[in-house]
Amino acid sequence: MARVTPVLLLLAVALGAAGCAYRAPPTHVPPSLAFSAADLDVDEIVIVDHDPTRETQSPADTWQDTVQILGKAARSGPATAGRARVRVRIDLERRSSIYDAMRKDGIAFMGMLGALFGLVIDNEKLSVDVTVERDGRTFKGHGSAEKLGSMYAPARRRALAVALDRALADASTKGP
Secondary structure, eight states: OOOOOHHHHHHHHHHHHHGGGOOOOOOOOOGGGOOOGGGEEEEEEEEEESOTTSOOOOHHHHHHHHHHHHHHHHHTSOOOSSOEEEEEEEEEEEEEEHHHHHHHOGGGGGGHHHHTTTOOOEEEEEEEEEEEEETTEEEEEEEEEEEEEOSSSOHHHHHHHHHHHHHHHHHHHSOO
């Protein structure tokens, strides 16, 4: 029977805690576009996959992630008097994952052991176009991101959060 020393136990706890290091970055709604979650109306989400040959999460999951990210960002903003209609176009440009490597070479399965400790298992590049209609004005912005992901926060969700943040920031700097 193996004996667990306090040093090994401490190392295991530290590695386990580091596994949560891949959280989805926060998305912010700039003050000029500020809307609350109650005023948010996600009117349309279009997802364009430029590489449909690769296995990926379903469009419904990407749609749900988009709504959740926007809702969480809106909650942190001040309440407004009017509704905010938001339309989003997501272009999925490039992705790769450990699963792609495992299909080519089965020994890549060994990399999955590190996934429990938060090691990178996927990579996603995408761009987002956002249109926000609020108080009779229309704001448009563009953002893109490429992020690594783990089993705790997939690369698509992380890249989507950053791209949405950048697109909202871009929309706020452009006049209606």
